[in-house]
Each structure stands twice: as C-alpha cells, then as structure tokens.
Amino acid sequence: MRNFAYSSFRLRDASFEIRLVYTLFLLFVVGGLATTWALQFYRVGFSYERIVAYYLGGEIQGQMFFPKNLNALLEETHFHTFMMSVIFLILSHLLLSTSIGRSSKLCLILITFLSHTADMTSTWLIRLQSPLFAYSLMAAWIGLWIGYAGMILIPLCEMWLWGSNTK
DSSP states (O other): OGGGGSTTOOGGGSOHHHHHHHHHHHHHHHHHHHHHHHHHHHHTOSSHHHHHHHHHOEEETTEEEOOOOHHHHHHHHHHHHHHHHHHHHHHHHHHHTSSSOHHHHHHHHHHHHHHHHHHHHHHHHHHHTOGGGHHHHHHHHHHHHHHHHHHHHHHHHHHHTSOOOOO
16 A cells, blocks of 8 residues: 555556555455446346335335335445445545546546445435436446446556556
8 A cells, every 4th residue: 555655656567466466456346346236236226217116115026115214225325435435445546546647537536436426315315305316326326337447447457458567
C-alpha cells in the first residue's frame, strides 16, 4: 500500500510480486461482484415489474414477496455502505495508478460513486416515494457494471498487457 503514497507510482512499473497480489485481489473482487449480481438478478431481476414487486410486494415467477420493511432496507444499506466503500477505495487507488488520462480516471470514479449512491438511495425511494425509482435503480446497476468493469480491466491491462515490465 505504500506504493500509493507516491504520485509517480504506476502499476506497470510494479514488481511481479506486487502485480500478482493486485491481480489476485482483482480476481476476488470479480468473484464477489459476479455472485452479488447473479444473486441480484436471480432474486430481484432486471425489469421495472420485478424490482417493484421485490421492494413493494408482489409475485415474481410464482414466488410471493412482501414489501421490504425499513429494517431490511437499513440492513442492506448498512452492509453495502461499509463493504462497497472499501472495495471502491481500493479499486480507485489501483485505477489512479494507471497511465490512462486524468479525465478518464475521474469519469470512471465518478460514474461508480454516483451509481453506488443511486443504488443505495433508489431502494429507499422505491419503497417510500414512488415505484418509478425502479428505473433509477436499473440505471445505477448499469453504471456500476460500467464503472467496475473499467476499474478492474484497466489496471489488469496496465499490469500485464500495456507495460514492458522486466522486474
């Protein structure tokens, strides 16, 4: 982690061992995100009707769902806020250590952050304000896929494909 203290640090210049550790971390993150999204799609689904039924109560493929109570929303928000903020921080640091342009880095970081914010607030807004916020939840999920794909793939390419690392 001390590598991140130097603004001149680039992933492509890191030793093989450092690149290996970062790569293994990124593979764990991919596994975690993949299982989260699979569970999300299996349980909730990616459609207005399914999201509304999941949060406000209804039927999804023959299974009855009750409206999410405030305790369930609070628990989900609590878990996501703590866990995903750590993942976001580490992936942002890895992205900032690449040689892509500053505006591209900032764009990916902001897309991911804003998508997380929309993801966490949309569930509350669906439940407490209007089912129309299901559309903002779907947009947030798309933003998260784009943001995290970039925050994972760009560092991997920087470490193994774009650099001429001889260490």
